[in-house]
Amino acid sequence: MDQPIGVIDSGVGGLTVATELMRQLPKEQLIYLGDTLRCPYGPRPKEEVIQYTMEMVNFLLKKNIKLLVIACNTATAFTLDLLRETLDIPVIGVIQPGARAAIKVTQQMRIGVIGTEGTIVSKAYPEALHSVHSDIEVYDLACPRFVPMVENGVLEGDEAYQVVKETLQPLKEKQLIDTLILGCTHYPLLKDTIQAVMGNDVTIISSGEETAREVSAILGYQELLYEGERLPEHAFYTTGSWQVFAHIASQWLEIPITTLETAYLTTA
Amino acid sequence: MDQPIGVIDSGVGGLTVATELMRQLPKEQLIYLGDTLRCPYGPRPKEEVIQYTMEMVNFLLKKNIKLLVIACNTATAFTLDLLRETLDIPVIGVIQPGARAAIKVTQQMRIGVIGTEGTIVSKAYPEALHSVHSDIEVYDLACPRFVPMVENGVLEGDEAYQVVKETLQPLKEKQLIDTLILGCTHYPLLKDTIQAVMGNDVTIISSGEETAREVSAILGYQELLYEGERLPEHAFYTTGSWQVFAHIASQWLEIPITTLETAYLTTA
Numbered sequence: 001m002d003q004p005i006g007v008i009d010s011g012v013g014g015l016t017v018a019t020e021l022m023r024q025l026p027k028e029q030l031i032y033l034g035d036t037l038r039c040p041y042g043p044r045p046k047e048e049v050i051q052y053t054m055e056m057v058n059f060l061l062k063k064n065i066k067l068l069v070i071a072c073n074t075a076t077a078f079t080l081d082l083l084r085e086t087l088d089i090p091v092i093g094v095i096q097p098g099a100r101a102a103i104k105v106t107q108q109m110r111i112g113v114i115g116t117e118g119t120i121v122s123k124a125y126p127e128a129l130h131s132v133h134s135d136i137e138v139y140d141l142a143c144p145r146f147v148p149m150v151e152n153g154v155l156e157g158d159e160a161y162q163v164v165k166e167t168l169q170p171l172k173e174k175q176l177i178d179t180l181i182l183g184c185t186h187y188p189l190l191k192d193t194i195q196a197v198m199g200n201d202v203t204i205i206s207s208g209e210e211t212a213r214e215v216s217a218i219l220g221y222q223e224l225l226y227e228g229e230r231l232p233e234h235a236f237y238t239t240g241s242w243q244v245f246a247h248i249a250s251q252w253l254e255i256p257i258t259t260l261e262t263a264y265l266t267t268a
Numbered sequence: 269m270d271q272p273i274g275v276i277d278s279g280v281g282g283l284t285v286a287t288e289l290m291r292q293l294p295k296e297q298l299i300y301l302g303d304t305l306r307c308p309y310g311p312r313p314k315e316e317v318i319q320y321t322m323e324m325v326n327f328l329l330k331k332n333i334k335l336l337v338i339a340c341n342t343a344t345a346f347t348l349d350l351l352r353e354t355l356d357i358p359v360i361g362v363i364q365p366g367a368r369a370a371i372k373v374t375q376q377m378r379i380g381v382i383g384t385e386g387t388i389v390s391k392a393y394p395e396a397l398h399s400v401h402s403d404i405e406v407y408d409l410a411c412p413r414f415v416p417m418v419e420n421g422v423l424e425g426d427e428a429y430q431v432v433k434e435t436l437q438p439l440k441e442k443q444l445i446d447t448l449i450l451g452c453t454h455y456p457l458l459k460d461t462i463q464a465v466m467g468n469d470v471t472i473i474s475s476g477e478e479t480a481r482e483v484s485a486i487l488g489y490q491e492l493l494y495e496g497e498r499l500p501e502h503a504f505y506t507t508g509s510w511q512v513f514a515h516i517a518s519q520w521l522e523i524p525i526t527t528l529e530t531a532y533l534t535t536a
Binding site: 024027092096103220 | 294295358364400402477480482495
């Protein structure tokens with residue numbers, strides 16, 4: 001079906017999901033909207049996250065999307081159920097796919113989750129894990145220093161290593177976990193550093209990859225895959241500066257951006 | 269939702285899928301039906317595979333299943349579309365999940381597929397791969413000696429190694445592929461031997477694991493997951509000898525089987 005897939009995020013972190021969607025579903029067209037102006041969502045109150053997310057959803061619905069990906073963990077935690085009830089297109093969040101992937105790989109049934117304050121306080125990951133498997137032990141940890149660090153482009157080197165090491169100390173000690181969910185779409189950009197700190201015995205789950213697979217499964221199952229031969233033209237929108245957005249997208253993720261516009265969001 | 273998941277297979281191979289379902293969805297109840305009496309399906313004509321599969325489906329529909337897993341690649345290749353059109357419950361085959369998982373991991377876009385004659389001749393894997401990604405190079409190979417070997421319990425050692433090595437030679441030489449799909453649910457039982465022959469540079473995709481994840485995704489998406497607290501009681505049916513079935517299940521897969529009965533299949 002030749003309609004685009006909509007992807008929303010609080011900012012640029014969701015580009016890690018978009019990259020995986022392009023890789024795993026190279027025929028599909030994406031419309032990405034990042035609310036860079038109001039990023040981060042992590043420390044904001046629930047009502048505000050819901051309001052901002054609904055504004056983004058309304059913007060994309062006007063673009064005739066066939067499926068919505070909430071590529072932000074905080075927004076998923078607070079709006080997934082609501083959006084599934086109210087929209088008549090499939091809605092995929094980043095939390096359930098990450099949780100399912102972690103259950104697939106854990107051997108000791110001890111899973112760590114790191115994310116923003118909002119995501120961790122919401123307990124969305126423990127709920128998603130326990131809805132599938134009651135006996136999983138979940139160790140969750142808010143990492144408020146990671147998003148600002150990533151937004152400043154500090155992804156590796158001594159400073160990144162020190163911050164990651166200090167932050168993850170509670171999960172690292174006593175070898176509590178064998179699997180760690182990156183419960184924030186910014187964190188895959190720190191994956192190498194996180195893996196170095198946690199050691200190779202811990203399997204790291206990146207929700208972007210897993211979410212792309214779930215999108216693929218749902219599109220296939222619902223017979224919504226595009227099966228023609230046109231090449232996709234992705235469109236990117238940001239509520240903030242498009243220069244910064246374009247810089248980050250090309251520097252970090254090597255996403256070729258041809259269409260990039262500023263989005264002005266309004267309530268309903 | 270407290271209805272069982274139905275799993276059908278030509279024999280015991282689908283137990284590799286059932287094991288993964290139990291691991292990834294430990295709250296869900298399974299009803300497994302293996303057509304051991306008429307196994308293997310691989311060399312049979314299409315019409316016969318369709319007829320036998322429909323008989324199995326009718327048997328399970330009377331057990332009030334909420335979702336059907338076709339845990340046999342040959343049956344998936346020949347009946348998935350038909351069953352999706354005619355049944356009003358979700359139907360998951362083993363081919364699409366394996367194809368999607370392979371696309372996720374391949375770096376060089378060169379994927380090998382091994383399976384029965386029926387599965388390979390049907391071209392179901394190349395079609396599934398190309399429907400998602402036009403540029404994938406697919407190298408497929410029928411391995412008619414593997415199922416009889418597995419059914420005879422030859423899973424490792426010199427004989428298994430020799431047969432696997434001779435059979436896979438066309439894929440092994442020239443380092444054609446970086447990913448290999450085990451397109452038959454018997455093959456995961458030979459996984460160690462296949463990995464030894466192909467070398468560690470080739471990532472092996474086992475459709476059982478992937479299918480269980482897709483079942484989890486669809487049940488979650490359709491809000492069909494069981495969320496109560498009762499422990500599951502799985503039921504197993506075979507059209508052949510239950511002694512042989514029970515022996516294989518306990519020897520290979522350590523599946524605890526409490527309920528095992530003989531199924532008498534009839535047309536419609």
